[in-house]
Amino acid sequence: MLSAENLGILRGERVLFEGVSLEVRRGDAVLLRGANGAGKTTLLRILAGLTRTDSGHVTRGAAHHWIGHREGLKPHETPRAHLALWAKAWGAEADTNTILGDMGLSRPADVAARYLSAGQRRRTALARLMLDIRPVWLLDEPFTALDAEGRERVLAMVHKHRQNGGAVVAAVHGDSGFVASQEMVL
Amino acid sequence: MSPAPILSAFRQALGEAWAGGAGALLPLGFFAGAAVLVPLGIGTEPGMLRAVGPGILWVALALSSLVTLERIFQADVEDGALDLWLQAGAPVSAIAAAKTFAHWLTAGLPLALMSPVLALMFQADADVNLLSGALAYGLGGLAFFFWGGVGAALSATVRRGGLLIALIALPLYVPTAIFGSMAVSGAAGTTAAPLLLAASTLFALAVAPFAMAAALRLAAD
Numbered sequence: 001m002l003s004a005e006n007l008g009i010l011r012g013e014r015v016l017f018e019g020v021s022l023e024v025r026r027g028d029a030v031l032l033r034g035a036n037g038a039g040k041t042t043l044l045r046i047l048a049g050l051t052r053t054d055s056g057h058v059t060r061g062a063a064h065h066w067i068g069h070r071e072g073l074k075p076h077e078t079p080r081a082h083l084a085l086w087a088k089a090w091g092a093e094a095d096t097n098t099i100l101g102d103m104g105l106s107r108p109a110d111v112a113a114r115y116l117s118a119g120q121r122r123r124t125a126l127a128r129l130m131l132d133i134r135p136v137w138l139l140d141e142p143f144t145a146l147d148a149e150g151r152e153r154v155l156a157m158v159h160k161h162r163q164n165g166g167a168v169v170a171a172v173h174g175d176s177g178f179v180a181s182q183e184m185v186l
Numbered sequence: 187m188s189p190a191p192i193l194s195a196f197r198q199a200l201g202e203a204w205a206g207g208a209g210a211l212l213p214l215g216f217f218a219g220a221a222v223l224v225p226l227g228i229g230t231e232p233g234m235l236r237a238v239g240p241g242i243l244w245v246a247l248a249l250s251s252l253v254t255l256e257r258i259f260q261a262d263v264e265d266g267a268l269d270l271w272l273q274a275g276a277p278v279s280a281i282a283a284a285k286t287f288a289h290w291l292t293a294g295l296p297l298a299l300m301s302p303v304l305a306l307m308f309q310a311d312a313d314v315n316l317l318s319g320a321l322a323y324g325l326g327g328l329a330f331f332f333w334g335g336v337g338a339a340l341s342a343t344v345r346r347g348g349l350l351i352a353l354i355a356l357p358l359y360v361p362t363a364i365f366g367s368m369a370v371s372g373a374a375g376t377t378a379a380p381l382l383l384a385a386s387t388l389f390a391l392a393v394a395p396f397a398m399a400a401a402l403r404l405a406a407d
Contacts (some may be wrong), residue, residue, distance in 0.1 A: 048269075049273065072267045086270070089194035090190070154322055167243070
């Protein structure tokens, strides 16, 4: 569904990484590991097509979802408005009320993002995964700012997604909580 | 390709402008303030005011178009929305154009609508020319906002990029400002000026979105 061959990238005069190859198949969960600054986010951005690679190439065989470390929420947007906006933009017909309930966002659903906690903003961003069925999920530190219960929800989402033949590429620090099909150390 | 992402970008930009509260009013206040200061500086002789009025309004329009441009793409970079728009499946140029157009609707169109009042202050005759003048300020403002959008996209990752936007955009304003003030002055030999003003705006609309798209891709890189 997603493969990358011999990726390499320069940051300034420094080689951030080189010779990175990756093959993502149905049901896979690829974990990206590495110290801060090792290039996990950059690799994810290359896979998403946001950053241009300096060598190698990426082949995308399926649509993907992107959850970056910045949520993409506007300060004035409520979780409900955010989901409605992206449902419209993507032509998705999922029921936003159900998704808000599933993500534990029913109570703050109509609160502007500037008043939400970091965890609530994170949940809102992760709720986008449910809007539209896309085979590949690219997740950058998905558990940041989430409480134990939020973490369980995300794990359940990932589990279900993989059972349905989806794949996940995630940069995670510490315990990921799911069985990775491949761990890649940068 | 579906137009849905483009419409959503337009709607989000409108919402952002309104949510900013004073955001949309700021250029309006700047425009009026700059124009009101001029008679205080150069004196109130009606003939002179009538002569300089259109030119002053064009300068004030150009400067007030820059007031809020800084945020239109920088905010998207900071909150991560740019990453989402780049992957929304629509041409980035169309999304950038939709955002800039929404910005002009909230911050630029009010300037054009206010221009007849300011023109009257500069001793213009109260006739139909006020309306054609407003149309010219509207058209010219649209070109200013699109060129300014290029500056805003180029400086999206620069902190306090306002000055940089001005340096990038002001030279691009030149043709529009020249044809615009000719069109509004209505002097002899300027019958083609409104058409040339419209042409300069069309040129901005045709070229600027692609420049913005390239700059935004670089900003995300």
